Amino acid sequence: MANSGSVAKSIFNAQEKTVSERDLDWAVVQRVQAGNVGAFDQLVQKYREHIFSVIYNMTSNREDASDLTQDTFIKAFQAIGRFKGKSSFFTWIYRIAINTTMTFLKKRNRRRFISYEKINEEVSSSEIYERLTAKNRSEKGALVSELQEKLNDALQKLSLKHRTVVILHEIEGLEHAEIAEITKTSVGTVRSRLHYAKQQLQSYLQEYIG
Amino acid sequence: MADINKAQEKEVTVEDLLRLKRAERPDEAFWGTFDRELHQRMLQSLVKKDPWYVQVLRGVSGRIAQTTAVGAAAAFLAAVMLRPAYVEWAQTGTGAAVAQQDSELGFDGSNGLNGSNGSNGSVSASMESMGDASRGRTERAQLALAAAQITAPVTEVAMADLEVVMTPDYQIEAISAGVDAAYTQDFTHDRLQVAAYDSAAYVADTASFAGSGLATGLVY
Structure with a gap:
């Protein structure tokens, strides 16, 4: 019972945090709309890494991800005057990023160029790598780069819709409802896509599993 | 050793593997370049002109909007000004007579001047003669022509009647410059402004002010 109470409390705190974040972003957006163009930098600094991560994991190419992240912010900057605050800025910018990336990937079609980011060393010494190294009896450095390649390959095999949902939920840590709002689908659709994608x-x- | 065995016992899930992707993050140097490039592109986007096809499209759509607006205004004015006259004309029964006559003669209404109450007799006479189904198409056409000729003088009488019945409830104001017409000119300028400026202190944005030391303007 105490456990369910603490869970409810944490959900409440998370909601409260989200609301205040939304208000903070909205205040900055209003400043930009009023002509303070420099205030847009705050939004860039706040969201650039998240946006880059989503796009990078969708494209598996760091140069494309860099360009598309810039495109995303430029589109947002050009359209910010029309942003009415009906959804949060966070949802809005994620939606722009995903639409921009999807358009790019559809145009790029079958041509695939892969260039990976370096993996943070702290993470490469994490428990999961320890387990995998022990299980596969392989050298850790080789395993890290091999797994990175396999993971990116596996993600690229998924359809764009399934890839988006997996990245947003499992890598970015977004809630089902947030993903539903970003992708303009229902929570049920998000859950079903996530389930199918994980199976794939x-x-x-x-x-590596088991 | 015990820890390694314990770690081996735990199963690795898809979620665990995907969480490793969070570690693929660019370094600080990357963000420095990113910010610089983004600022440059944002500034370019502020001053960048639209491509030629967007400009053309905007011009065309503007013209279409103007034309549509003018057309709609003209249609509205026509409806407001002509409809009362038409309603009154229809109420006299003339319109109904014309329609009946046209349908009897098999006309499509193109000779709309041939209808009046007084023409009914002659028209029905000709209609009776047209009633015979054995007549050929040419003969019927000749008869129709004859009927039209017969009704022509009667039409003049009917028009005279119409003048009595129809009273226009609208007026058209004609405005023409240079003629002593009965209208007042309400669009004259209130005053003429003459301003001198110091060319050293004044920064001219347009070519029209560039070479002159005197600026004039009509104030409405």
């Missing part, structure tokens, strides 16, 4: 990934990454 499980089959692609079988050798």
Whole structure:
């Protein structure tokens, strides 16, 4: 009972935090709309890494991800005058990023150029890598780069819709409802896409799982 | 050793593997370049002109909007000014007579001047002669022409009647410059402004002010 109470409290805190974040962003947006163009930098600094991460994981190419992240912010900057605050800025900018990336990937079609980001060393010494190294009896450095390649390959095999949902939920840590708002679908659709995508990934990454 | 065995016992899930992707983040140097490029592109986007096709499209859509607006205004004015006259004309029964006559003759209404109450007799006479189904198409056409000729003088009488019945409830104001018409000119300028300026202190944005030391303007 105490556990459910603490869970409810944490959900409440999360909602409260989200509301205050939304208000803060809205205040900055209003300043930009009033002509303080420099205030837009605050929004860039706040969201650039999240946006980059989503786009990078969708494209598996750091140069494309950099360009598309810039495109996203430029589009947002050009359209910010029309932003009415009906949704949060966070949802809005994520939606621009995903639409921009999807358009790019559809145009790019079958051509695939891959260039990966370096993996943070702290993470490469994490518990999961320890377990994988022990399980596969392989050298850690080789395993890290091999797994990175396999993970990116597996993600690229997913359809754009399924990839988006997996990235937003499992990598970015967004809630189902937030993803539903960003992708303009229902929570049920998000859950079903997530379930299917995980099944697919499980089959692609079988050798590392279990 | 015990820790390694314990770690081995735990199963690795898809979620665990995907969480590793969070570690693929660019370094600070990347963000420095990113910010610089983004600022440049944002500034370019502020001063960048639209491509030629967007400009053309905007011009065309502006023209279409103007034309539509003018057309709609003209249609509205026509409806407001002509409809009362038409309603009154229709109420006299003339319109109904014309319609009946046209349908009897098999006309499509193109010779709309041939209708009046007084023409009914002659028209029905000709209609009776047209009633015979055995007549050929040419003969019927000749008869129709004859009927039209017969009704022509009667039409003049009917028009005279119409003048009595129809009283126009609108007026058209004609405005023409240079003629002693009965209208007042309400669009004259109130005053003529003459301003001198110091060319050293004044920064001219347009070519029209560039070479002159005197600026004039009509104030309405």
